[in-house]
Amino acid sequence: MYALSIENLTKTYNNGFQALKGIDLDVEEGDFFALLGANGAGKSTTIGIISSLINKTSGNVSIFGHDIIKENKKAKSNLGIVPQEINFNQFETVENILLIYAGYFGISRKEAKRRAEKALKQMHLWDKRDTVSRRLSGGMKRRVMIARALIPQPRLLILDEPTAGVDIEIRRSMWEMMEEVNKEGTAIILTTHYLEEAENLCRNIAIIHEGMIVEHSDMATLLSYININHFILDLDKPLQRPPEIPGYQFELASEKVLTVGIPKKNTLNQLFEQLSTYNIQVKSLKNKSNRLEQLFMDIVQ
């Protein structure tokens, strides 16, 4: 059974804008799935429909086999949502936000308190449980939303850009948390603009562009489509013009910075050998862009 199954989903807003043009998508149980797309591609509309915040125009969506319209209570009971925007009552304390949310799911007070403690400790927010939430930092507010989403112990957790705007330390701790939750068996759907995040965390991926799924495969297969790896080389001495070596694409970014596109069949050793013959010494190198980012741009352009 799929954690999430979407069939021919369309959405046309009242102003006539067609946000989704017939999406098909399946997410396996226990998967860590990336849903990528540029701003306005249709990611948030898709998530909005899955979470019952947006009415679909046509198509079917089911969560663990439960249709979100016909069996909406069963479908919602299996779903946890972490939206992009802060949507909890900022005049409530952190713990109360979680307890009230638990109440909406019919969870008893005693059980809710136990789960709230576990989730807040998992999110490193236990010492903030009595703090009024508007006094929290942006990163903490995002973690409150994740803790809240974990309260009903969902089998499918959707995180809509959870790490947007948080510092790298918090981002990394959120990655660890997401991996931990996924290891416990919860399927995760992640949308993000940080493609290295998707590449590092997710096993399967879909790319949505202008309301259509333009790519849907596992991460390894997708990355295997990359034929050329791009690197930035810091040179020891300045160059006047880029070298001309057959099979490689060189560009001179500045006198001492050279970018190179290396066909997948070639090795870096072969490149360095060739550069040595031109008396070009490389001090350091780095990836020009994240591999997935490069592929993403190729697909959506």
Place this chain on the structure above:
Amino acid sequence: MNTLIALYTITHKEIRRFLRIWPQTLLPPAITTSLYFLIFGRLIGDRVGAINGVSYMDYIVPGIILMSVISHAYSNVAASFYSTKFQHHIEEILVSPVPNWVILVGYLSGGILRGLMVGGVVALISLFFTQIQIYDLTIILVTAFFTATLFALAGFINAVFANSFDDIALIPNFILTPLNYLGGVFYSVSMLPEIWQHISRANPVLYMINSFRYGFLGISDIAVELALGRIFGFIILLTLICLSLLEKGIGIRD
């Protein structure tokens, strides 16, 4: 899914909301109605004389109590549900498996209780100006509860369609206040020319005030059974409208 826990959660949240800010929600009507009693009841009322055999002060007390119930039951639900929409907390409820009737009853409960509590405060204030007599307590309680419920439902509909806080203020200012004042709070419809008596009967507030007044004084311009029946009919109608709005997601889902 334990529905009762979900109902308790929303109800508790709504009641806690207005009790937490009681100086804003329960205190102002005490001051406003004191002025009504002083100006209309004492200063002007003494010159008006008796209506249907009771002093003017005694005649207006039930109407002023019910007017407070109406405005506070309405504004509580309208403001609370709209701010829930405005601040997007509504999403917490929409993504959870809470049945629509639980959402509705939860929000109404806050408005109904606030309306009744404000009515109680106003009734206590009136004791400083006159002695309240009670003719039929059951009629008083049923009318107050029905009225609070009806206007809490109306406030909910207002909040569903509201796109700004101005929209929340619009209906009370331009519809609710005129309906209240023209509903016979300060006069008997029998004092009006015949044509205006007929027009007044289209005003639902007239039935509520007369039924409520009957509970206190035993006098009414309209048969109490008819009044309560009509109020109950309106409650059923607005409940169905509210549930339909929630089902379709109008005003709360894109």
